[in-house]
Amino acid sequence: MSIDTLLLDPLYTQGEAANLLATPQSTFNRWVHGYTSSAGNHQEPFVTTAGPGRGVTVPFVGVAEAWVVRAFRTAGVSLPRIRSAVETLREGIGVEHALASERLKTDGADILWDLQTSDNRLDNRLVVVRNGNAVFGEVVREHLTRVSYRDGFAGSLMLKRADGIDVLIDPTVAYGQPVLEPYGVRVSDVVARIESGEPIDDIALDWNLPRIVVSNLALAA
DSSP states (O other): OOOOGGGGSEEEOHHHHHHHTTOOHHHHHHHHHOEEOTTSOEEOOSSOOSSSSSSSOEEHHHHHHHHHHHHHHHTTOOHHHHHHHHHHHHHHHOSTTGGGBHHHHHHHHHHHHHHHHHHOOSOTTTEEEETTEEEEOHHHHHHHHTEEEETTEEEEEEEEOTTSOEEEEBTTBGGGOOEETTTTEEHHHHHHHHHTTOOHHHHHHHHTOOHHHHHHHHHHO
């Protein structure tokens, strides 16, 4: 199964992608560029980019891959163990962008459980067994519930900001820029009007937004 080229079109700078995922820039950079192990070995990146350097280089599929890596790290899994997991998933699922593949959700836990039992390079914060079935740990499952798939790969992400607002990122909607759900309004458009000094009530009325949503964006701006 080939990935839609739309998912590979660069949409974000590395800083924008890191902000979307609420991940430190330095951490995201390591995922994008790879890292050097304590033994001096360079490890390949986890996240797909259109090329090195600054500017708009991160496609939607890269953000989706980083979202899963973020889940693994939040679960407490080290980067070397994530490396093992990613390599095993690529081989087991059989596609280059395994972290963004829908098969991660359906087959990924079984594939990683086989890795865990064979050489103990993972731990049960990532994969556990319930009722005889391998399933992802709580943190990873929660991350995956926020991914919607299209033609076998991640097609959109529903992210919750620190202020509690849900935003959708989808390469087919507003060029992948964060959109307020379920209102279909770009976050940047609302923030621009807030920063220009327009009254919160006027902004909320014009776009039929709850006042609390605009107020929270104003506090975060």
